[in-house]
Amino acid sequence: MENLTLLIEGFSNALTPQNLLFALIGVLLGTAVGVLPGIGPAMTVALLLPLTYALDVTGSLIMFAGIYYGGMYGGSTTSILLNTPGESSSVVTALEGNKMAKAGRGAQALATAAIGSFVAGTLATGALVLVAPFIVAIAIGLGAPSYFALMVFAFVAVSAVLGSSRIRGLASLFIGLTIGLVGQDLTTGQPRLMFGQPLLSGGIDVVVIAVALFAVGEALWIAAHLRHGVPPTIPVGVPWMGKEDWKRSWKPWLRGTVIGFPFGAIPAGGAEIPTFLSYVTEKRLSKHPEQFGHGAIEGVAGPEAANNASAAGTLVPLLTLGLPTTATAAVMIAAFNQYNIHPGPLLFQTEPVLVWTLIASLFIGNTLLLALNLPLAPLWAKLLRIPRPYLYAGILFFATLGAYAAGMQTFNIGILLVLGALGYMARRFGFPVLPIIVGAILGPEMERQLRRALQISAGDPAALLSEPVAVVAYTVIVLFLVVPPVIKAVRRRFGRGGPTGGLQAGGDSDGYSEDTESTVEFDAFGTQTSDGSARVIRVVRPQTERRGK
Amino acid sequence: MSAPSTAPAAGLRARLQGRSELSVAALLAVIAIVIAVDTANIRHTAINAGVMGPQVVPTVIATGLGLCAIALAISVLRGGHAEAEDGEDIDLTQKAHWPTVFGLGGLIFVFALTMDFLGFVIGSALLFYGSALLLGSRRFIWALVIGILLAVGTFYGFALGLGIYLPAGLLTGIL
Incomplete structure (x- = not known):
């Protein structure tokens, strides 16, 4: 019950007129920017970060909560009205949502997405309130060896488990760790990778890294392949749902929440797997399975709920352990660091008011989002028709602004350019961006924990295994890394027969599939081939492996 | 690809x-x-x-x-290949258009070099204008007007709303 008292205190903090205004601005801007094509939630948060610089900590966290949920909702609007969404978590929403919009049911698709997001977001934030104190209670007793192990676990999860190619994921991770290495070593003060440049001594600002990878990299990548003309968008009225739609939506919302939250909460998060699982579940349970692929409302309601619930679940490891497992969470850590706030179990003890105000503002942001977005949806839909040259020129404009404002240094814009080129390469060559940013942020922290663990044991590496949580983490890592290849090898030996054989289609040794096989995999789930197909496949692979166990 | x-x-x-x-x-x-x-x-x-x-x-x-x-x-x-990233405005059937990419990179670089001298407003308005033209905008006056409005608006927004003073450069005393 203590949490409840704290939460109420958080609400009383967040519900001042000034803070409500910040939340409102956050939700509006977050949605407006998130709706813009090519801008995912992570980029939304990164681009809007400078706005919070001048606010006090509480005000900026509240605005942030609004931006966070607004950006997420904006993404689903884009995928429903435009198809081929930019961020992987909205891919599944696009499958049915865009079909619904094309069939003239865009208003219903947007409504079930908005209300489902609200329901899932609220329930999942409630779950966060319940779960977080327990994890904090455990985490507070953890020592450096456990933290080190959990970080390694997060690294392995984001680089080798979530992506499609282990080699590329790990390479991304090491590049991120390299970026995190730049600057003076925290303990010994030795310069590393500074090349005699004193401006690098404090390391590269995380905001610059995030803006470069998400905004500049993306803008350059799109510029290279810019589609001529604006893709057709579907005009839409104010979202509403009939009785039948409600009846078909509420169960998928709840199921989506139940599927989404745990996936976000374990430090191997990401919304791809839960959204896809939710989609498959709804398809199996639906009374109208024949509508799937032609605009089934369950196929929007479930995955959207799962997406939002997993986003709220992501906050569990973020706030209680300081582990970001999604790109958006990584950028949020950057925002926290601006204020010298370091998420983790200690934060709940040292700054309980702050933490609970943030959680309260998540509830508020979620409610504002619903209240605003139902009437404003037609306006957001108009934003999709913004001429692309202005859109991407604007992204570069705000990206350079954000990088400059991070330290009032033109030098930062130079770094922005270099890391932007890296972001371009990552997109061109299929290297996931998430491990880069997570590696860059967690790298220095990981080194600190490793040092601490070894210092206590006077350099004996056995100390790394001295805590049960650490042993469990390493065991799971080994299972993650060893089991899938073994299954693959066994399957190869005994042939690929059986109905699931086609699903395991793997191109080369690191799990990349050829285009033709992708289509086969995709059709195995009975969904229609679309531009987003390649992405959905990435979701399929880990799932089949899990089944294989 | x-x-x-x-x-x-x-x-x-x-x-x-x-x-x-x-x-x-x-x-x-x-x-x-x-x-x-x-x-x-x-x-x-x-x-x-x-x-x-x-x-x-x-x-x-x-x-x-x-x-x-x-x-x-x-x-x-051994024949593995990566999947390039797809998106709303991306047409992977066409080859990368390098002049645009390097043009944009060059613009950012020049912006970084001249920012302290020109100031934020002139520099970023030109950055926006140049980027929009490189990205295919053919409304030469409109794009410039939008760039200037965006830059001036941001400058005053930061100064008045956030209390952050971006460098005025050449326009010191005017803005």
Whole structure:
């Protein structure tokens, strides 16, 4: 019950007129920017970060909560009205949502997405309130060896488990760790990778890294392949749902929440797997399975709920352990660091008011989002028709602004350019961006924990295994890394027969599939081939492996 | 980009297609070497004794990058290829348009160099204008007007709303 008292205190903090205004601005801007094509939630948060610089900590966290949920909702609007969404978590929403919009049911698709997001977001934030104190209670007793192990676990999860190619994921991770290495070593003060440049001594600002990878990299990548003309968008009225739609939506919302939250909460998060699982579940349970692929409302309601619930679940490891497992969470850590706030179990003890105000503002942001977005949806839909040259020129404009404002240094814009080129390469060559940013942020922290663990044991590496949580983490890592290849090898030996054989289609040794096989995999789930197909496949692979166990 | 998935390509063609990804493997290797050299140059001071030295983590990273480079090279030579990222406004059927990419990169670079002299408003208005034109806008006056409005609006928004003063540069005293 203590949490409840704290939460109420958080609400009383967040519900001042000034803070409500910040939340409102956050939700509006977050949605407006998130709706813009090519801008995912992570980029939304990164681009809007400078706005919070001048606010006090509480005000900026509240605005942030609004931006966070607004950006997420904006993404689903884009995928429903435009198809081929930019961020992987909205891919599944696009499958049915865009079909619904094309069939003239865009208003219903947007409504079930908005209300489902609200329901899932609220329930999942409630779950966060319940779960977080327990994890904090455990985490507070953890020592450096456990933290080190959990970080390694997060690294392995984001680089080798979530992506499609282990080699590329790990390479991304090491590049991120390299970026995190730049600057003076925290303990010994030795310069590393500074090349005699004193401006690098404090390391590269995380905001610059995030803006470069998400905004500049993306803008350059799109510029290279810019589609001529604006893709057709579907005009839409104010979202509403009939009785039948409600009846078909509420169960998928709840199921989506139940599927989404745990996936976000374990430090191997990401919304791809839960959204896809939710989609498959709804398809199996639906009374109208024949509508799937032609605009089934369950196929929007479930995955959207799962997406939002997993986003709220992501906050569990973020706030209680300081582990970001999604790109958006990584950028949020950057925002926290601006204020010298370091998420983790200690934060709940040292700054309980702050933490609970943030959680309260998540509830508020979620409610504002619903209240605003139902009437404003037609306006957001108009934003999709913004001429692309202005859109991407604007992204570069705000990206350079954000990088400059991070330290009032033109030098930062130079770094922005270099890391932007890296972001371009990552997109061109299929290297996931998430491990880069997570590696860059967690790298220095990981080194600190490793040092601490070894210092206590006077350099004996056995100390790394001295805590049960650490042993469990390493065991799971080994299972993650060893089991899938073994299954693959066994399957190869005994042939690929059986109905699931086609699903395991793997191109080369690191799990990349050829285009033709992708289509086969995709059709195995009975969904229609679309531009987003390649992405959905990435979701399929880990799932089949899990089944294989 | 993605290999045509019809017949297995002829040896030479396959090798040509894989080549661009080999350059990525080479880049990873170069970064690994740079880290290794940099780490070797870290001076051993007294403080390094007792605690884990500043060389340990860079060494691990350099090794990891090196292994990734080798593994990637092998994977590419064996026919693995990456999927380029797709999106709303991306048309992967057309080849990368390098003049646009380098033009935009150049604009950002020039912006960084001239920002302190020109000031934020002029610099970023020009950045927006140049980017919009490079990205295919043909409304020469409109794009400039939008750029100026955006820059002036941001300048005053930051100054009045956030209390952050962006450099005025040439326009000092006017703005």
